[in-house]
Amino acid sequence: MSKIPPIKLSPQEAPVISLDGVSLNLTSGAGEVNILRDINLQVPRGQSIGLVGPSGAGKTSLMMIVAGLERASAGEVVIGGFSYQDRSEDDLAKFRRGNVGVVFQDFHLIGTMTALENVALPLEFAGRPDAFERAEAALDAVGLGARIVHYPGQLSGGEQQRVALARAFVGNPALLLADEPTGNLDQETGDRVIELMFTLAKTNSTTMVLITHDPAIAERCDRIIRIVNGRIVDENATDGRRTDPDSISRQERAGDC
Ligand SMILES: Nc1ncnc2c1ncn2[C@@H]1O[C@H](COP(=O)(O)OP(=O)(O)O)[C@@H](O)[C@H]1O
Ligand SMILES: [Mg+2]
Secondary structure (H helix, E strand, O other), X not given: OOOOOOHHHOOOOOOOEEEEEEEEEEEEOOEEEEEEEEEEEEEOOOOEEEEEOOOOOOHHHHHHHHHOOOOOOEEEEEEOOEEOOOOOHHHHHHHHHHHEEEEOOOOOOOOOOOHHHHHHHHHHHOOOXXXXXXXXXXXXXXXXXXXXXXXXXXXXXXXXXXXXXXXXHOOOOOEEEEEOOOOOOOHHHHHHHHHHHHXXXXXXXXXXXXXXXXXXXXXXXXXXEEEEOOEEEEEEEXXXXXXXXXXXXXXXXXXXO
């Protein structure tokens, strides 16, 4: 079995994300659909990307490809110097465990496990003997130290999303991918989750891809990438602080992720 290197031990300063001519074609009832077309993207270590675009543009599909949860139909996906080409599902899962944290819009927590068990799970899979200690510390870091034995059903939406964040960060991933992490939260709770994400990312020098619909959140990222109809149509650097909604198109504000 091939050896899976963690990005943080990678000797070369390769970009954390390198996509070269990536496309995704899926076959549906109506025939073949081109979901992503010729995506080229290089993301250096520590950079945060706001990934925006209208509903159905391909944002989630792109995130799934970068996570190794979906295979590109063509092109090259290299994450932290590790090529996804011809890797088994097992190798991709192992690579993800050591290097990539994923936050899904609808949390994806396991309902029959406590918050602590949910967060410890990826570390247990990775055979870490300190899984529970680290999980407890991660829950503490997201302000849920007092909720560790609660089940997801006993937690609010914001608390569940914070558990999901703790789970994504617990392995100290070099890359964090988040798909509309505040999409199901009220404004105030969402703001708190985003604040926490940027703080954790900064503390851990995490490269971050944040799919969002909120112009203010996108503007907090170092760079905004816009996808329309499966293609990158626009990208620009931000100063990471602006909250000027005019820099995001009207279509974007009116759209629905
Ligand atoms: N498994 C699938 N089979 C066929 N089409 C799909 C599949 N998953 C997503 N799509 C289509 O791919 C396009 C992009 O979807 P998605 O990546 O979820 O967009 P976004 O996250 O930007 O809203 C949409 O048109 C969607 O209907
Ligand atoms: Mg989506």
